[in-house]
Amino acid sequence: MTYVSERADSDSVTDGLSSLPTPQWRCFGARTWYPSDLSEGMYQTMVDIGNDIELCVEGGGNPEHPILLLVMGLGSQMLFWPDTFIKRLIDAGFFVIRFDNRDIGLSSKIAHDKTAKVNQLKMMLRLQAGLSNSDQPVPYTLAEMAEDTINLVQALRLDKLNQPLHLLGASMGGMIAQLVAANHPELVNKLVLLFTTTNRGFLLPPKPKQLNTLIKRPAGKEEQDIINHGTWFVKTIGSPGFINEKLVQNKSKLHFKRSYYPTGTVQQLHAILATGSIRHHSRNIKAPTLVIHGSKDGLIPPQHGKDVARSIPNATFQLVNGMGHDLACYYQPFLVNKICAHLKGE
DSSP: OEEEOOOOOGGGOOOOGGGSSOGGGGGTTTOOOEEOSSSTTEEEEEEEOSTTOEEEEEEESOTTSOEEEEEOOTTOOGGGSOHHHHHHHHHTTOEEEEEOOTTSTTSOEEEOTTGGGOOHHHHHHHHHTTOOOTTSOOSOOHHHHHHHHHHHHHHTTGGGSSSOEEEEEETHHHHHHHHHHHHOTTTOSOEEEESOOOOOTTSOOOOHHHHGGGTOOOSOSSHHHHHHHHHHHHHHHSOTTOOOHHHHHHHHHHHHHHOOOHHHHHHHHHHHHHHOOOHHHHTTOOSOEEEEEETTOSSSOHHHHHHHHHHSTTOEEEEETTOOSSOOGGGHHHHHHHHHHHHHTO
């Protein structure tokens, strides 16, 4: 197995250290933060978290505010956290940090010579039937991705700041967040989980149309093929009637230009399938938890979110009528209000 680091072109950014909002930014391991080329008001850096892995990280807001660390889902770069969603959280008084998981975006890529030999469909069927895939030759599991998140917290010294650290995970990121909170309760003050699952067998499978998004490949390898595929993907899993197609197309284009690495998405999916049920971990979570799920989510049906809430002691479940597997602009004010009320104990 080999690791490949992919960095942004250093000529495309300028040293923004002097323009950062407070000197407290300098406490994060003496790193240089640059103005983000993704979102105004955000700052970006590369963080060595050990194990020959670097993660591309962005932060925004006041570091003296409570910290909210965002963990994104399958095959999705951190840019899939909408700018408007990030801004609402910062305006609500949080220091927001997001990052590219391993194998995606500008973070380290993992080459594995047995990836093509994995029978993905067989693994899906075994997971649905509650059977183990632990013997499959996958490059990593969700446990290792959770360790990445823990190592990032420690590399940035977030656990040493005099502010509570909250965790917000979406989809696969919600599974990772559950593992972090269960195995390192001292790190997580409060937990928010968006349209995620315990990954256990016998829950409702994805609807056929949404399941196809995990199987279907782009029509070709040209830029427009990839943009069309990405747009189709979001329209298929997103909130019916609330998809901003122009915004989705622009984001798909940015996703392609920033880093197109389909192998990473495949390997992250294999990690989910090989990990199997995490329900035994979910039951050990001590952090107060809010579970949010859309009623129109066809990729991870609402039954999964309810199962998460039942599995985590004293968790609260919020069903959002009409929402799919996305953070559509229409739902963001409601979502941020619920998230902030939970994190602030209101």
